[in-house]
Amino acid sequence: MFIKTLATGAIGAFALATSALANEPFTHEAFSAAQAQNKPILVEVAADWCPTCRRQAAVIGSLQDEQRFGGLAVFRVDYDDQRDVARQFRATTQSTLIVFRGEDETGRAAGITSESDIAALIATAYAD
Numbered sequence: 001m002f003i004k005t006l007a008t009g010a011i012g013a014f015a016l017a018t019s020a021l022a023n024e025p026f027t028h029e030a031f032s033a034a035q036a037q038n039k040p041i042l043v044e045v046a047a048d049w050c051p052t053c054r055r056q057a058a059v060i061g062s063l064q065d066e067q068r069f070g071g072l073a074v075f076r077v078d079y080d081d082q083r084d085v086a087r088q089f090r091a092t093t094q095s096t097l098i099v100f101r102g103e104d105e106t107g108r109a110a111g112i113t114s115e116s117d118i119a120a121l122i123a124t125a126y127a128d
Contacts, residue, residue: 023060023074026085034073038102040125042072045086047079047094055113056095063119072122101125 024030026043034041044060046053063069077085079094089098096110099121106124109117 023057023076026075026077026082031075034075035100035103039071039073040069040122041100041102042074042122042125043077043089043098043100044074045077045079045089045091045094045096045098050079050094052095052111052113053079056097056118059113059115059118063115063122068126069119069122072125097121099125 023044031041031043042060044053044056046057060074064072064074077089077091079086079091086092086096089096091098091110093110096108097112097118098108099106101124106127107121109121112118112121
């Protein structure tokens with residue numbers, strides 16, 4: 001039983017780490033390129049020490065695997081190390097999620113952690 005639990009935990013940690021690797025640290029160049037391609041974009045303003053941000057990241061990781069969110073570009077703004085960028089996005093707190101379709105902001109929320117709320121927010125980038 002211990003080995004099965006250990007293996008399951010390792011698989012879960014690997015899946016979470018793999019999803020996290022799909023998110024790019026924010027750079028103006030990469031963000032501008034995604035906007036120019038009219039991609040759906042999620043900017044997550046997060047801090048490593050923030051438990052809400054960790055819950056959001058886990059949910060975002062699982063939603064990225066869903067076909068309905070294909071092509072989603074996710075950029076992480078480090079709230080502590082990239083304060084200037086957070087200010088440019090008018091993000092006054094960590095755990096802020098901002099959604100774009102190309103250059104147009106389609107939605108934002110702070111502090112949400114439920115899968116349905118985050119999915120609804122991301123879906124705004126796919127609305128016609």
